[in-house]
Amino acid sequence: MTSLDRAKDLLKQMTLTEKVGQLVLRAGCNLDEQGVPDSVDLMKQIEEGKVGTIIQLPTDMSETADYMQHYALEHSRLKIPLLINSDMIHGLETIFPVPIASACSFDTSLVEKSAKASAEEANACGIRYTNAPMIDISRDPRWGRIVESPGEDSYLAGEMAKAFVRGFQNEDAYVMSTLKHYAGYGACEGGRDYDVCEMCENTMLNTYLYPFEQGVKAGADSVMTGFNIIENIPVSGNKKYLRDILRDKFGFNGLVISDAGSCFEMISYGYAKDLYDCAVKSLVAGVDIDLGSDVYQFELENAIRDGKVSEELLDEAVLRVLVKKFDLGLFDDPFKRLPKETIFSDEHLKVAEELALECPVLLENNGILPIAKTKKIAFVGEFSLSKDLLGCWQYSQHVDDVKTIVSGFVDDGFDVVGVCEDYDINNAKKICEKADVVIFNIGESSESNGEARSHHDLHVRNDAINCFNALKAAGKNVVTLVVSGRPMILNEFVSSDALVMGWNLGHKMADAIAKLFSGEANFSGKLSATIPACEGQIPVYYAKKKLGRPYVKSNATWRFQARYDDGLTDPAYVFGYGLSYSKFIYGEITLDKETMEKGGQIVASINITNDSDCDGVEVVQLYINDKVSEVVRPEKELKGFKRIFMKAHETKKVDFVITEEKLQYYHFDGKCFADSGEFEVFIGSDSNVENKKLFILR
Numbered sequence: 049m050t051s052l053d054r055a056k057d058l059l060k061q062m063t064l065t066e067k068v069g070q071l072v073l074r075a076g077c078n079l080d081e082q083g084v085p086d087s088v089d090l091m092k093q094i095e096e097g098k099v100g101t102i103i104q105l106p107t108d109m110s111e112t113a114d115y116m117q118h119y120a121l122e123h124s125r126l127k128i129p130l131l132i133n134s135d136m137i138h139g140l141e142t143i144f145p146v147p148i149a150s151a152c153s154f155d156t157s158l159v160e161k162s163a164k165a166s167a168e169e170a171n172a173c174g175i176r177y178t179n180a181p182m183i184d185i186s187r188d189p190r191w192g193r194i195v196e197s198p199g200e201d202s203y204l205a206g207e208m209a210k211a212f213v214r215g216f217q218n219e220d221a222y223v224m225s226t227l228k229h230y231a232g233y234g235a236c237e238g239g240r241d242y243d244v245c246e247m248c249e250n251t252m253l254n255t256y257l258y259p260f261e262q263g264v265k266a267g268a269d270s271v272m273t274g275f276n277i278i279e280n281i282p283v284s285g286n287k288k289y290l291r292d293i294l295r296d297k298f299g300f301n302g303l304v305i306s307d308a309g310s311c312f313e314m315i316s317y318g319y320a321k322d323l324y325d326c327a328v329k330s331l332v333a334g335v336d337i338d339l340g341s342d343v344y345q346f347e348l349e350n351a352i353r354d355g356k357v358s359e360e361l362l363d364e365a366v367l368r369v370l371v372k373k374f375d376l377g378l379f380d381d382p383f384k385r386l387p388k389e390t391i392f393s394d395e396h397l398k399v400a401e402e403l404a405l406e407c408p409v410l411l412e413n414n415g416i417l418p419i420a421k422t423k424k425i426a427f428v429g430e431f432s433l434s435k436d437l438l439g440c441w442q443y444s445q446h447v448d449d450v451k452t453i454v455s456g457f458v459d460d461g462f463d464v465v466g467v468c469e470d471y472d473i474n475n476a477k478k479i480c481e482k483a484d485v486v487i488f489n490i491g492e493s494s495e496s497n498g499e500a501r502s503h504h505d506l507h508v509r510n511d512a513i514n515c516f517n518a519l520k521a522a523g524k525n526v527v528t529l530v531v532s533g534r535p536m537i538l539n540e541f542v543s544s545d546a547l548v549m550g551w552n553l554g555h556k557m558a559d560a561i562a563k564l565f566s567g568e569a570n571f572s573g574k575l576s577a578t579i580p581a582c583e584g585q586i587p588v589y590y591a592k593k594k595l596g597r598p599y600v601k602s603n604a605t606w607r608f609q610a611r612y613d614d615g616l617t618d619p620a621y622v623f624g625y626g627l628s629y630s631k632f633i634y635g636e637i638t639l640d641k642e643t644m645e646k647g648g649q650i651v652a653s654i655n656i657t658n659d660s661d662c663d664g665v666e667v668v669q670l671y672i673n674d675k676v677s678e679v680v681r682p683e684k685e686l687k688g689f690k691r692i693f694m695k696a697h698e699t700k701k702v703d704f705v706i707t708e709e710k711l712q713y714y715h716f717d718g719k720c721f722a723d724s725g726e727f728e729v730f731i732g733s734d735s736n737v738e739n740k741k742l743f744i745l746r
């Protein structure tokens with residue numbers, strides 16, 4: 049019997065209350081010292097079959113998850129197992145780099161491995177459903193949730209979405225993944241969390257929904273609605289986006305879960321009258337599981353009895369939940385899981401270190417890096433001895449098992465002569481007196497980004513800037529390390545002898561940074577989001593749409609173009625940018641033919657030479673410009689990338705296959721196809737690439 053057949057059989061036996069119960073998600077509870085749950089109310093609801101999913105963000109997940117699961121199986125009438133759900137943005141117990149950082153690796157197979165490791169840990173705790181990956185396109189670092197996202201680019205986000213889905217939904221330790229937050233949540237006005245998203249359907253389809261479409265194609269089991277509105281309708285009540293686009297156009301047949309409270313918030317949007325109205329609108333629009341609004345719990349049964357929403361619609365949603373439970377094997381053995389030893393294992397920490405090595409982005413380097421271990425080094429800054437390196441959105445019980453940056457360098461054999469934990473100028477100067485190199489660390493605490501952490505000021509604190517200037521004026525060699533979950537304004541630090549965007553890299557941050565700074569490892573990270581030169585130019589990103597009066601850098605002072613008259617138009621560092629200890633030289637692009645027939649392909653090739661004494665990895669990037677299109681399109685868009693390892697002085701030919709699919713986009717009528725005509729293909733080391741060739745699609 050298929051899962052669907054089994055689910056249909058079960059559905060026939062269910063009361064209306066039990067059906068609604070499958071769409072209800074409740075927060076889990078904790079167990080006290082005697083092993084007694086601290087919520088009588090929750091246990092009663094489970095017993096009555098009124099809860100389908102539990103979200104658990106607790107102290108000991110596996111013990112409480114098991115308790116509730118046993119309770120459901122032993123006390124509820126139909127013995128339907130619970131789905132145990134948890135947020136797992138960059139790890140459960142082993143913490144990996146924050147997603148904005150892991151996207152800088154452009155390493156989909158390693159990101160997949162990290163997601164698989166997270167799934168193994170979740171599986172060992174009984175968690176079979178995660179609210180990840182977050183794949184909101186984020187072009188505004190004022191928005192604190194940029195940290196959770198793969199950055200500004202649709203194609204990169206799409207590749208990361210697929211990698212996360214493959215990793216979570218792996219064969220050995222399958223955990224259902226959730227693509228979130230569908231959609232446009234990252235485009236909130238002014239970078240203010242929960243603010244309005246103003247966007248036309250065409251941009252939504254081509255830019256913001258692209259990663260979701262890719263994640264759906266990869267088989268993601270679930271999608272979470274955002275808090276925002278699209279085309280003036282709250283997403284949790286938006287039938288066009290949830291049913292017509294997500295289900296009918298993209299072919300999604302998994303679960304739609306609402307974001308916490310988003311069904312209920314339709315009242316404050318002035319889109320629903322009361323809880324009852326919210327319940328009706330959410331189910332009609334296509335929300336299957338109500339997270340945190342309680343509108344299904346309190347009103348859905350009434351609305352169905354009143355005939356305000358059909359029982360068929362309810363049955364469809366319930367079937368979807370039951371099918372997933374059967375597919376997961378929960379009805380057969382809900383306690384089947386990997387051994388606990390997998391949690392925070394050496395194997396997972398190894399993956400965490402491999403990924404942490406690939407995420408930092410070298411922004412400046414006058415040759416001070418790598419630092420020979422014979423040099424004396426000193427540390428200045430608030431992150432020197434801090435354990436706040438993991439990043440936000442993590443609930444690991446291993447928060448103390450984090451090595452500080454200083455310990456990472458000491459363990460790696462560096463000669464550390466002093467540490468100044470603050471930015472007191474006199475103290476810092478004194479401590480750094482004997483040092484050949486100062487590692488100056490700046491950034492944000494993990495409390496400063498994430499949900500509801502919008503900032504209008506992205507500057508580094510003033511005392512840090514003053515201290516940095518004083519050390520530079522004293523003639524010190526200063527390497528600046530940025531520890532942050534979002535791009536910040538770094539103008540005051542571009543005169544650093546080296547500047548490194550280090551992000552929050554998780555448990556292996558300190559070891560990874562030490563290895564990169566010593567040259568035991570080489571930098572290969574490339575920016576997944578533009579670093580602005582000032583807040584006033586935000587949003588700033590590379591894939592700008594073509595304009596009637598575009599900003600032309602070579603003629604930057606001409607007024608009548610899209611520029612700022614009073615300051616910087618160019619960002620500080622563009623998408624895709626990042627240096628290495630190797631020096632990569634790009635040759636000319638060659639195409640195997642100049643015309644592509646419909647359905648055909650073109651191979652674009654380029655020779656790249658590592659013109660240095662240092663082995664290294666280059667992230668080679670392919671961009672495409674559709675020269676004349678039916679709707680206005682971006683100047684160029686990333687359409688491919690490859691991480692290429694090259695030995696010192698080696699030359700390699702790198703090929704990209706350009707298929708017609710890479711040229712397609714959603715047209716005004718909502719159809720997806722490629723325009724005939726001219727296309728430019730660019731291959732280079734960042735989004736400023738000018739090296740290009742033309743071909744024609746016939």
Ligand code: BGC
Pocket residue numbers: 135179228307308499
């Ligand atoms: C966040 C979601 C998260 C949910 C459950 C919400 O506040 O927006 O991303 O999955 O909480 O923790």
